[in-house]
Amino acid sequence: MAEKKRPEGLPEPPPEIYVAKEKRKINWKRIFFIFLGLAFFFGIYFSPAWPDAVDPMGKHFPLSKEAKGAIALFMMAGIWWVFEVVPIGVTSIAIGVFQAIFAIRSAKDAFRDFMDPSVMFIFGSVVVGLAFTKTGLTKRLAYNMLNVVGERTSMIVLGALVVTAGLAHLMAHTAAAATVFPILLAINALYGEGDKPTNFGKSLFIGMAYAAGAGSIVTFLGAARGPAAAGMFKEFTGRDIGFFELTKYMFLVGWIMVFLIWVYLMVFLKPEKKAIHGLKDKVKTMMKELGPMTGQEKFVIICVLAVICVMSLQSFVPALKPLDRSAIMLCSTLLFFLTGVLTIKELEEIPWNIILLFSGAMSIGFCLWKTGAAQWLAVNWLVMFQQAPWIVFVLAIATFVLIMTNFIMNVAAIAISLPVSLVIANYLGVAPDVILYASLVTAGMPFLLLIGAAPNAIAYQSGQFTPGEFFKHGIPMSIILILVLAVFLVTVWPLLGMPILLK
Amino acid sequence: MSDGKLVKDVMLGIFEYPHIPYWFSIEQAIKVVKASFIQPEKHMDPLAVLVFDEKYNLLGTVTLKDILRGLEPTFLKQPAKAQVLEEEKTGLAVVWDSLFKEESKKLAQKPVSEIMVPAKHFVDPGDPVTKAAYLMIHFDLPVLPVIEDKKKFVGIVRMVEVFDAISEEIIKE
Numbered sequence: 001m002a003e004k005k006r007p008e009g010l011p012e013p014p015p016e017i018y019v020a021k022e023k024r025k026i027n028w029k030r031i032f033f034i035f036l037g038l039a040f041f042f043g044i045y046f047s048p049a050w051p052d053a054v055d056p057m058g059k060h061f062p063l064s065k066e067a068k069g070a071i072a073l074f075m076m077a078g079i080w081w082v083f084e085v086v087p088i089g090v091t092s093i094a095i096g097v098f099q100a101i102f103a104i105r106s107a108k109d110a111f112r113d114f115m116d117p118s119v120m121f122i123f124g125s126v127v128v129g130l131a132f133t134k135t136g137l138t139k140r141l142a143y144n145m146l147n148v149v150g151e152r153t154s155m156i157v158l159g160a161l162v163v164t165a166g167l168a169h170l171m172a173h174t175a176a177a178a179t180v181f182p183i184l185l186a187i188n189a190l191y192g193e194g195d196k197p198t199n200f201g202k203s204l205f206i207g208m209a210y211a212a213g214a215g216s217i218v219t220f221l222g223a224a225r226g227p228a229a230a231g232m233f234k235e236f237t238g239r240d241i242g243f244f245e246l247t248k249y250m251f252l253v254g255w256i257m258v259f260l261i262w263v264y265l266m267v268f269l270k271p272e273k274k275a276i277h278g279l280k281d282k283v284k285t286m287m288k289e290l291g292p293m294t295g296q297e298k299f300v301i302i303c304v305l306a307v308i309c310v311m312s313l314q315s316f317v318p319a320l321k322p323l324d325r326s327a328i329m330l331c332s333t334l335l336f337f338l339t340g341v342l343t344i345k346e347l348e349e350i351p352w353n354i355i356l357l358f359s360g361a362m363s364i365g366f367c368l369w370k371t372g373a374a375q376w377l378a379v380n381w382l383v384m385f386q387q388a389p390w391i392v393f394v395l396a397i398a399t400f401v402l403i404m405t406n407f408i409m410n411v412a413a414i415a416i417s418l419p420v421s422l423v424i425a426n427y428l429g430v431a432p433d434v435i436l437y438a439s440l441v442t443a444g445m446p447f448l449l450l451i452g453a454a455p456n457a458i459a460y461q462s463g464q465f466t467p468g469e470f471f472k473h474g475i476p477m478s479i480i481l482i483l484v485l486a487v488f489l490v491t492v493w494p495l496l497g498m499p500i501l502l503k
Numbered sequence: 504m505s506d507g508k509l510v511k512d513v514m515l516g517i518f519e520y521p522h523i524p525y526w527f528s529i530e531q532a533i534k535v536v537k538a539s540f541i542q543p544e545k546h547m548d549p550l551a552v553l554v555f556d557e558k559y560n561l562l563g564t565v566t567l568k569d570i571l572r573g574l575e576p577t578f579l580k581q582p583a584k585a586q587v588l589e590e591e592k593t594g595l596a597v598v599w600d601s602l603f604k605e606e607s608k609k610l611a612q613k614p615v616s617e618i619m620v621p622a623k624h625f626v627d628p629g630d631p632v633t634k635a636a637y638l639m640i641h642f643d644l645p646v647l648p649v650i651e652d653k654k655k656f657v658g659i660v661r662m663v664e665v666f667d668a669i670s671e672e673i674i675k676e
Contacts, residue, residue: 020560185578186598289594
């Protein structure tokens with residue numbers, strides 16, 4: 001052995017050297033919120049019976065033991081989801097387990113919702129996102145965007161918003177944001193200010209988070225909340241929402257919001273520099289690295305277009321009507337695996353945590369509905385709205401969803417608010433369609449808090465803005481969103497044929 | 504290889520290997536690694552630098568790969584919050600070379616504790632070399648700490664010596 005010598009920066013070596021003991025940290029905050037959720041559950045579940053809800057006509061709605069259990073479980077799930085005491089998918093498992101163990105609903109009912117066709121649709125759309133990522137299509141789209149927009153910073157921000165929103169039509173908004181994020185980080189690095197927060201960086205990343213939400217409301221592929229809400233809508237009203245129908249009503253709202261976001265950013269977060277010189281050359285090298293479009297990329301495009309076509313045609317071709325949306329969607333999944341575009345590796349990398357979140361959200365939504373808890377809550381709430389004009393009520397619901405979606409995942413916000421709102425709508429003579437679409441618009445755009453949606457959290461990782469700044473810019477943007485929605489409710493949607501009031 | 508070599512036959516002494524405290528910056532670690540390059544008779548290829556705490560307990564190792572990873576700009580890393588497939592970013596990697604003046608130099612000021620791989624896998628001096636090979640293959644480790652009685656750190660075994668021992672066994676007449 002070589003002679004002992006004192007290594008640089010360390011003290012004199014002791015006679016015997018040991019391996020450092022691993023330090024274990026106790027996360028007291030997490031433990032506190034686990035118990036807070038449980039306390040809410042047990043406190044409500046074992047509390048004495050709650051008084052009946054009485055509607056304006058004097059009809060009584062008692063709260064059964066199971067319905068009270070559903071409210072207890074909803075409270076617990078809400079706390080666990082907001083504070084992420086366990087992975088969000090595991091909270092969903094708790095939703096199923098608690099329903100079965102505490103006899104809120106039968107195990108068969110509680111767990112059947114976990115594989116509801118809407119959840120399978122979400123699974124299929126996640127796989128589309130994976131296929132886009134795996135084949136490099138998303139990168140190709142983003143690099144092409146950079147090539148088109150050139151070196152002007154205002155155009156780069158607009159390009160980033162358009163590509164993010166466009167991608168969120170075809171894949172989950174989380175996947176769209178995650179794909180665009182590294183590219184935007186690279187652009188921001190080329191801006192030349194290092195890690196220092198700049199207006200350009202803020203515009204780029206806050207804009208990306210906002211545009212991911214705005215783009216995701218346009219199709220059923222953009223976010224799980226769409227298929228989840230359509231699934232619930234079908235269960236509650238017996239009517240199916242077509243792929244084309246959703247896009248028909250949401251396209252304009254989504255894209256008007258994308259451009260309004262850009263205008264807002266260019267006014268309040270105007271980039272300090274007018275251009276990023278040299279970006280165009282870099283983009284050329286990046287595109288060269290990608291090479292020409294491969295057969296796999298073309299195949300993925302054809303598959304996705306075919307799926308979208310069949311789903312859109314369902315609204316016009318009666319023969320296609322009986323085909324289930326989830327089954328059509330899952331055809332693309334099957335094709336990707338049959339042709340080897342995706343392999344077992346990608347199957348294992350599916351974000352099961354997110355899929356389970358949707359399962360749990362469906363299960364708690366149906367639980368509130370089926371046990372009568374939604375009706376009890378709605379009737380109690382109705383007193384506030386019984387004299388209100390329909391527009392006030394619809395905007396109040398939309399604002400409620402807007403606030404909720406900032407605190408909990410937007411699928412969960414829909415699952416919680418939709419059952420209650422649809423009952424109230426019926427009382428006030430408002431068509432359920434208005435509630436569905438208005439809720440979907442606001443559920444897709446949590447502009448205030450980082451925990452509202454995964455793209456917000458991804459954008460925050462850029463280090464360009466603080467949660468406070470995000471909140472500050474989110475307030476005017478949320479107000480703009482409600483104003484845009486109000487305009488659509490009274491003018492555009494009725495013109496497009498959406499039923500507003502029940503005859 | 505039942506009559507083959509044991510870990511104690513191939514291990515190097517602790518002080519034959521470069522080591523640093525955890526508060527050293529990546530840049531300081533680079534200097535230590537570079538200095539060890541010019542002592543070829545001892546360790547011409549320092550596969551890893553040992554990292555110690557202030558009480559001289561072993562915390563982990565920093566490999567050349569860990570150092571390069573520490574200098575990598577953020578956009579080449581996967582966003583932690585996104586549950587999506589990890590992408591290869593060969594195209595984007597061309598932007599990295601523009602960032603050496605500022606960003607990578609700044610990243611080099613991070614402490615090595617942020618890039619270090621904690622020491623979790625060990626071998627005993629009496630273990631066969633094949634056990635070391637198994638750990639290196641399955642946990643992607645170029646070096647392994649050798650510890651006695653499950654706590655006393657007595658040496659290091661490197662992939663080069665493990666390879667030597669195993670390959671000799673294969674090709675001998």
